[in-house]
Amino acid sequence: MGTFNEYIKNVFPSIDEDLRQYVEGVLENGADDFEDSDEVYEAVGEVLHEISSDKTEDDIKNICNELLNMLRPERSAKSNGSLKILDGPIHLGSIADNAGSNVEEIKSIWVAQRDDTLKVNAKKLEKAEAKLQEKQEKRGKEIRTVAAPKLQTASASQVINKKESKLEAKGNNRAQDIRIENFDIAYGDRVLLQGADLTLAYGRRYGLVGRNGLGKSTLLKMISSGNLKIPSHISILHVEQEVIGDNTIALDSVLECDTVRQSLLEKEKQISAAINSGSNDPDLNTQLSEVYVQLQNIEADKAPAKASIILNGLGFTPQMQQNATKTFSGGWRMRLALARALFSRPDLLLLDEPTNMLDIKAIIWLENYLQNWPTTLLVVSHDRNFLDSVPTDILHLHSQRIEAYRGNYEQFEKTKNEKMKNQQREYEAQLQQRQHVQEFIDRFRYNANRAALVQSKIKMLEKMPELKPIVKEPEVVLRLPETEPLSPPILQLNEVTFYYSKNKIIFSDVNIGATMDSRICIVGDNGAGKTTLLKIIMGILSPSAGTRHVHRNLKFGYFSQHHVDQLEMNMNSVEFLQQQYRGKPIEEYRRQLGSFGVSGDLALQTVSSLSGGQKSRVAFANMCMGRPNFLVLDEPTNHLDIETIEALGKAINKYTGGVILVSHDERLIRMVTNELWVCGNGSVKSIEGGFDEYRKIVEQELEAAQAK
Template sequence: MTTACTNLLKKEFPSMDSETKQYIEGILTGGADDFESGDDLYDAIGDLLHQIAAEKGEDDIRDLCEQFLCIMRPSDHGNKGGHKVLDAPKSLGQMAANLEGIQEDMSSIWVVSRDDNLKVNSKKLEKAQQKLQQKQDKRSDVVKPAPNAPQLQTATASQVVSKKDNQLESKGNNRSMDIRIENFDVSYGNKVLLQNADLLLANGRRYGLVGRNGLGKTTLLRMISGKQLTIPSHITILHVEQEVIGDDTSALDSVLECDFVRQRLLKEEKDVAAEVNAGSTDPALSQKLTEIYANLELIESDKAPARASIILIGLGFTKEMQSRATKTFSGGWRMRLALARALFSKPDLLLLDEPTNMLDIKAIIWLENYLQNWPTTLLVVSHDRNFLDTVPTDILHLHSQRIEVYKGNYEQFDKTRTEKHKAQRREYEAQMAHRQHVQEFIDRFRYNANRAASVQSKIKMLEKLPELKPVEKEVDVVLKFPEVEPLNPPVLTLNEVAFMYNKDKVIFECLNLNANLESRICIVGENGAGKTTLLKIIMGMLTPTNGMINQHRGLKYGYFAQHHVDQLNMNTTCVGLLQDAFPGKPVEEYRRQLGSFGVSGDLALQLVASLSGGQKSRVTFAKMCMARPNFLILDEPTNHLDIETIAALGAAINKFNGGLILVSHDERLIHMVCKELWVCANGTVTSLEGGIEEYKRLVLKELADAAAK
């Protein structure tokens, strides 16, 4: 029996190590009475066998256990249970009276006797499993996380829905286009983002959702679009978050496909027309074709291509680009295409998360003008102060786990909030002064019998006063770039520089530019004009096809890439990210560096993947400045930053004693730091004397001329 079990074990598991093999053989050869069935044997050794041969399924292992049991008990294979069969009725009373013989008889009825030596040795089992796991980890190069390593958390939402709303929804009687989400909570892991919050979105209003990075703005949009918060079923929602998947469909057709009613009618028209052309004389077909034409005319189907083309042109798609397949576009252009599809389809609720991130100034101005006439409900998260001053009719301020509504644009919200805080502060200070005055009277005459009635009256008055809380003041955001040593000019010079990707695609010709540590240069231009390419030429990441670049030998760049998130390791903590990039320093130094950019406390120990977009940007700044650069190259650094952090970034740049070249579409930041404006267009770079205001004037004139045509 021992030999048969061993042979079968070798045959089925040839790669089994000797220690595990010895352990399993000990169980198999220890005694058949230890196992009542193949299932019992599977419970004892099944997990080990699965680990040894992961390719074998559960049924295969169970069949093997039955085979082992047959080998162990060949004579009793027919009676798999292995129980003793009583040959006559037993009287329990007589058995109890005869205690001397009861043990053997009772055990034969219901007690399964086991030899302790045959039981599964838990220590040996654990040792064998650990050894197998070590081998598997080594084979697959799996690095197990530390026991206390932070885990990536997920967002959850809960909501109390009234019986009235449930009844209306179940009966299909709720036809209101207003969206009311009451008494809801949103959490991210253990962090509560919103608690007992209410949100009312009136039909046709345009809402700007603002608040500090990491408070849950993007998460709230995802909860709404994912229907984790209850929305009336008849309301269509479109959340522009993911880029269009590329295929052979043209950009224009991709937008037109969003009109499902038009697409259905066109297909029906094609099918019915095919039957008529095939010779069918059914009068119902002619009637149906007439109805289809009437419906197409009703929805102005013939005007749809022109309307889609206008949207695409506004977002930067030329006529040639509109006919190109979507798979030929980069991720940024596919995001623009997703925005175009949303604008064309006109859902009942449109959710936009940082729509200006993918746009140049020209496209932003067009989008602002377009959304001012948006017919349905709009909820947009944006950091662009000009956009928030132009588009929203209302501002939703997310703070302190709740949402406050303010009428008007961001400028009006800022004024109203400031005045509100001043009034609250005055009311709080006045009440505290009044309380102190009354308390002094109480303390002075507490033990004066003649004033006892007055004292009691004052005490009751204090108890009835509403308890006011001090005004919550948001912590100011502070960013700090490193102090650097000065460099004697010239620091950076481009002489007759030209660049082309191939012979047919010339990007620049004859660039003559220079910069020093006092430079505050901002670069503007349409997408595709070569702004990022120019930055890479300056830093030596791309080699010019002609010309010379002269740099000071002490020049040290700090580069903030437009798609910085792609460069971050999402599976490590913020501190771990700096440790990997700059090993060998004390943990306190990494935390101090992160703290210089507002990533402090527990936030510095979170996984990078769990951070908001703005928090990831701050971590990128901290990593960039760890090398102490003396010349900053920032490509769209405001993407994902909140308004307060953008202001802090401008202040930090102005205090920085090194050089700066900035690519940005954020007018507020450009106004704060720009001393020289470079316009990238038509294969060259020119300096514009009038600054950003002059550039905007030229863009508006160009848009007006295009509209006139």
């Protein structure tokens, strides 16, 4: 076998060692089974194409033919086998009449005599398959070994200001502004921030932005956990975990956050119980009066109404506010955690993607509520409209540091772009000046009459501050698969009704349809049935009544709202795609992941170590590897950064298949959709006027609710 091994090395000098062993393993183990070069091409042709893009299909087929000749030198003898030579006319009618007795003669005319020694040896085949499987498992282990992260925890360090440290030690620090100077944050052995500074002025609202995986969420965790030190008298609340479900009703769960009010009410209860039990202590009435005065000062009687307004704004109906917290799903308990934070009003409120758990109505309410937030707010968000409405300042995390900009996101973008243009112009002007000075030095370096002037120019060049060229963040590009056109009708729901029980109808008499040109967004309150409608469209759920018509060649690609649950956390991204789509070359999995921005070492990290946005990209790569021609996207923007959402919008606009999405991201909806379906009040209806009309309806509903 040495000859064909050398031949592969010569023809493909850049072949990866693992791939070479794989190809040789397939050829060695299948040598006895290959009948012709086409079978060799089917076995290894795709791999050979991947490692040599400059060779045509005919080149690869010729190489496969050469490989077969080396593997089966006896193959040439086959052409000299026992075949019947037609050296005279054959009367087929008479042969047919005597077919029973002339079987061997007929076979000798039409069928080549096959040597029994060339039949597949079952034992050999079984042995070859086992050997190949062993090699593949070994290669998988090698990938897994590379992927294992060294450390899965975040750490932080900072330089403490001596003056503030002394004030803190004496208990005299009453500063409301927060300054975290010269700090580093690392995740495992990867440095996220180095020598960074962060200043948060009291009463201002900060939007923290930056690409996925740079450390925005980690920064919030380091602040809330105390790994980054801030004055101890400043109260911090980080909305990160959902409320634990128990028998406490939702309204009381929010009211409990006001610990001062709760302790005064408890004290009042105890004193009143003592008086009612006949206690003769003369101080009890005085103490009770003092408690009443304190309750009046903090407006304790207005607290339930305030808590109810917040809960209502976040989507809790009056009935839901009276339900025990254990009856709510995880998403609603996250809303409850947000309501508790808004009610308790800490000195520093940290919010990480607060709009992910909300519908459009709740987002609009939250935007309006936070515009009057009285203390300091630091929020991580990907929602462009939210970032234009809420923040007074933008903090841009990039290149392991944080840059502060005054104004909302729109102003930040303008300022940043103008700043980069000025820096580029300054760099180019200095570069031109340097070149001009250097030309003078080179020209008169050996001219004695100008020696002093040359030395002066050299010193000037040395003192000139060296500017670095502007490094722009690479543009995010997502690539959705190409599709073939399908003739309509594509998708139709006729008179569809759906219910989980007859007492609770989700929607009825739904008549909607979609084509390959559709860009449809489904909007509506949480619980209105948006995800249920998607599942009926895809055939995951069957209508309780009515009919669903789908084109026989329609192939859905589904991006679930809970896509993270479908990923294998202990695998790396390449292994995950291997598990979902078996039998393809490693390069194809890596190319697919690369088309969604998961490339290089990132593709070999365990999925659990990726950021939320990176996990979403792996889910997109997995969905698109099946080459769907109709995409169903349920909240696809959750965890994606602003640049990736922009890239997703552009990719959808280029996509030649149909798209139905559920989203609360106003910018994406405006960017891609040409039709809006409103899900609510037991129906699904297409709305004229698009998103502008829907937003107007929502704002009117909120105004009416506030008026009550």
